[in-house]
Amino acid sequence: MLLNFDRLGWWKLVLVGITLLTSAFLLLPILFIAALSFGSSQWLIFPPPGWTLKWYQELFADPRWLESAWTSFRIAVIVTVLSVLLGLVTSFGLTRGRFIFREALKALFLTPMILPVVVLAVALYAFFLQIGLNGTLTGFVISHLVLALPFSILSITSALEGFDKSIEDAAVLCGASPLEAKIRVTLPAISHGVFSAAVFSFLTSWDEVVVAIFMSSPTLQTLPVKVWSTLRQDLTPVVAAASTLLILLTVLLMVLAALVRKGLKS
Amino acid sequence: MLSRIDAQTTRPQTAARIRRSTDFDLTLPALGLLVLFFVVPVVILLARSVTEPAPGLGNYAELLGSSTYLRIFANTFIVSGLVTLVSLVIGFPVAWALAIMPSRAASIVFAILLLSMWTNLLARTYAWMVLLQRTGVINKMLMGIGLIDQPLPLVNNLTGVTIGMTYIMLPFIILPLYGVIRKLDPAILQAAALCGANRWQALTRILLPLTLPGMAAGALMVFVMSLGYFVTPALLGGTANMMLAELIAQFVQSLVNWGMGGAAALVLLVVTLALYAVQLRFFGTDRMGGG
Numbered sequence: 216m217l218l219n220f221d222r223l224g225w226w227k228l229v230l231v232g233i234t235l236l237t238s239a240f241l242l243l244p245i246l247f248i249a250a251l252s253f254g255s256s257q258w259l260i261f262p263p264p265g266w267t268l269k270w271y272q273e274l275f276a277d278p279r280w281l282e283s284a285w286t287s288f289r290i291a292v293i294v295t296v297l298s299v300l301l302g303l304v305t306s307f308g309l310t311r312g313r314f315i316f317r318e319a320l321k322a323l324f325l326t327p328m329i330l331p332v333v334v335l336a337v338a339l340y341a342f343f344l345q346i347g348l349n350g351t352l353t354g355f356v357i358s359h360l361v362l363a364l365p366f367s368i369l370s371i372t373s374a375l376e377g378f379d380k381s382i383e384d385a386a387v388l389c390g391a392s393p394l395e396a397k398i399r400v401t402l403p404a405i406s407h408g409v410f411s412a413a414v415f416s417f418l419t420s421w422d423e424v425v426v427a428i429f430m431s432s433p434t435l436q437t438l439p440v441k442v443w444s445t446l447r448q449d450l451t452p453v454v455a456a457a458s459t460l461l462i463l464l465t466v467l468l469m470v471l472a473a474l475v476r477k478g479l480k481s
Numbered sequence: 482m483l484s485r486i487d488a489q490t491t492r493p494q495t496a497a498r499i500r501r502s503t504d505f506d507l508t509l510p511a512l513g514l515l516v517l518f519f520v521v522p523v524v525i526l527l528a529r530s531v532t533e534p535a536p537g538l539g540n541y542a543e544l545l546g547s548s549t550y551l552r553i554f555a556n557t558f559i560v561s562g563l564v565t566l567v568s569l570v571i572g573f574p575v576a577w578a579l580a581i582m583p584s585r586a587a588s589i590v591f592a593i594l595l596l597s598m599w600t601n602l603l604a605r606t607y608a609w610m611v612l613l614q615r616t617g618v619i620n621k622m623l624m625g626i627g628l629i630d631q632p633l634p635l636v637n638n639l640t641g642v643t644i645g646m647t648y649i650m651l652p653f654i655i656l657p658l659y660g661v662i663r664k665l666d667p668a669i670l671q672a673a674a675l676c677g678a679n680r681w682q683a684l685t686r687i688l689l690p691l692t693l694p695g696m697a698a699g700a701l702m703v704f705v706m707s708l709g710y711f712v713t714p715a716l717l718g719g720t721a722n723m724m725l726a727e728l729i730a731q732f733v734q735s736l737v738n739w740g741m742g743g744a745a746a747l748v749l750l751v752v753t754l755a756l757y758a759v760q761l762r763f764f765g766t767d768r769m770g771g772g
Contacts, residue, residue: 244608308507331709338522458604
């Protein structure tokens with residue numbers, strides 16, 4: 216009755232109504248920003264009096280925006296590579312190893328996910344001040360890696376747990392070295408987990424803002440930090456343009472992830 | 482004969498190779514990273530709360546003795562509670578609808594949920610800053626239809642933070658609840674109907690009680706996440722309703738007071754971990770999915 220869509224009666228209208236409103240609530244701000252980034256009014260009037268590309272021109276003409284985007288991209292790529300490699304090695308240890316602290320260790324690896332980011336940000340900021348890593352690319356990479364690694368470990372361990380290890384053992388018995396068996400037999404079988412680890416790691420680093428606010432220096436800042444500091448001054452439509460590009464990248468990654476998932480399945 | 486010796490010598494070797502490949506030391510690089518750049522910095526920060534400027538609990542006395550700081554604690558809990566409540570009230574019907582909708586419609590709603598979840602946090606917060614401002618679309622619309630004469634103060638206050646945070650937290654409550662409702666057996670509700678229950682009775686006596694553990698778990702998660710939020714409250718809230726995360730950042734960044742910053746961080750950590758312990762104790766991960 217209540218769990219049968221066709222037998223809900225007029226309750227169906229209420230449920231569908233709330234779902235439609237909520238979907239609109241979730242979607243509209245995103246579309247709104249994209250529309251405003253092409254609006255000609257500096258005061259973000261909607262509907263805009265005319266359409267223009269000048270905010271994008273301003274965005275691309277300003278070397279600081281481009282530089283911060285490039286910084287974000289470099290950091291995200293390095294973090295993704297390290298996070299996937301480290302995630303792979305760690306996940307093998309966690310799923311295959313038989314040692315007493317395994318569950319505790321697993322929990323420890325996931326804690327950066329649940330602790331308030333601001334605590335990590337402030338703690339790393341103090342630590343990096345002392346060892347001179349603030350405002351450096353290394354500092355950014357390390358701090359983003361700490362945040363991305365749990366997602367990587369989570370994706371890869373769950374893929375590894377679903378993989379029958381005896382297939383890998385069979386390869387070893389047939390003469391492959393353990394490493395060779397992992398690379399040529401296990402890795403292709405868990406590639407969906409590795410791929411989602413990469414996507415999660417990239418987006419975690421690319422979108423990270425709280426730690427980045429503390430890590431950044433006047434000469435080195437990521438795109439979200441640039442957006443943040445611009446927003447603290449005014450609501451310029453240039454931020455709408457930057458936000459639209461950020462959203463576009465997200466949509467592209469989501470579509471790519473969906474396509475790869477489909478490709479892996481078939 | 483030769484082949485038998487061969488088999489005897491290679492087999493243990495292969496077995497040893499397989500066993501060696503399952504070792505604990507594979508987790509050491511990540512463990513090192515985490516200890517050096519997570520555990521140690523956090524411990525040092527917390528230690529500074531009892532050593533700076535003077536050894537002792539002075540920072541905590543100041544933090545808990547001042548009405549300004551107590552107001553920030555209270556505000557943090559009020560905002561988080563409000564966001565949790567609103568998310569739950571909106572999220573439950575959506576999760577319910579999603580669980581029973583025709584799959585094509587459901588997948589569109591899912592795509593919207595995921596898109597919103599993955600869209601850059603600052604982009605989403607910026608959208609609300611623009612939408613809610615005095616001359617923003619929402620005020621203009623309300624004035625246009627004659628509901629209000631003066632623009633409502635929707636941003637830089639509790640209303641702004643609640644709208645912005647609820648927007649961010651909704652997917653985090655809808656997705657787990659969807660999982661819970663999806664797993665319920667429709668036969669239980671059919672049985673209720675056969676026994677003469679009307680829709681309202683079935684909802685309040687069967688569906689809600691069965692999903693209650695899932696709701697509690699989701700609500701607790703949203704509450705904990707909200708407690709530590711920094712960006713959205715800082716941009717959508719006013720100075721009058723600062724939250725704990727912003728206070729920590731301010732102690733460290735503008736006041737360079739590491740002792741107080743560490744003390745406030747410890748308060749946030751303790752509350753967060755305590756609530757997580759509650760979550761694990763009462764709704765352990767498997768019960769979260771099973772209802």
